[in-house]
Amino acid sequence: MGVDLLPDEHVLWQGEPARRTVFTRPDLRWIRFSLKFHAVLFLLIVAVAGVVQGWSGYFGSWPVVFVMCAGFAVLNIAEPLIWRRLTLHRTTYYVTDQRVVSVPGRRARSVRLTEIVTLLFTEEPDGSGQIRLDGRMMPDGFGNGSVGELIHVPAVREVVALLSELTGQPAKQR
Structure with missing residues (x-):
């Protein structure tokens, strides 16, 4: 597995970006x-x-x-x-019972479920989509140490429902 788990942490969902395009809406x-x-x-x-x-x-x-x-x-x-x-083709996403993790290469970036500020998502016609976890305007880039968004998530509604259940926050579609 590409992520080091914390003590007593369990992976609930794992996936890779559905498409390889760089841009999102x-x-x-x-x-x-x-x-x-x-x-x-x-x-x-x-x-x-x-x-x-x-x-x-x-x-x-x-x-x-x-x-x-x-x-x-x-x-x-x-x-x-x-x-x-440069990193999307080798990125893997994990949702655990404690955090959301993105591994775009060698170093994992994560955000604890308790630190998720907002839960917004967009859904494409193929069922994939983007999940926004904080209010940053800037897209995730090299300098960000925490996960602010998951892009091209396959079966985005399934992942949003899981995150909504884990965080207790309602998910809003953009």
Whole structure:
């Protein structure tokens, strides 16, 4: 098995993502938010760079500032999606009697059932879907140590019903 169980912990469900696509419907919200955020950040950086330029004449070339800002924004927007592309094909999900675990490679990420804030899910026509376990706007990426979402879960209603029973929270469909 790909996960180290805690003492007295039992696996109740195990599965792998049903599809290999990287994008999900909520990702469009993330990309839209991130573009707005980075546009504001870009304007602030340009304003600060303008002040520094006027004060010290430090920047010899403004296109370098623009390229650096644009590169930073693209990397921040794309990082979770790149991470997902690199790891989704080898990811395994576990629901135990104590936590939800995602193993996207060598290191497992988990969240205790008592720490699950929200239980939202979307269902695709084939019965697979996405389960959201917290209120994060950003998709799960490299820097996240806990599980915030399970994507492309086969038989999503079965897993949501199990999580709802274990956490005592009602599941809401988006």
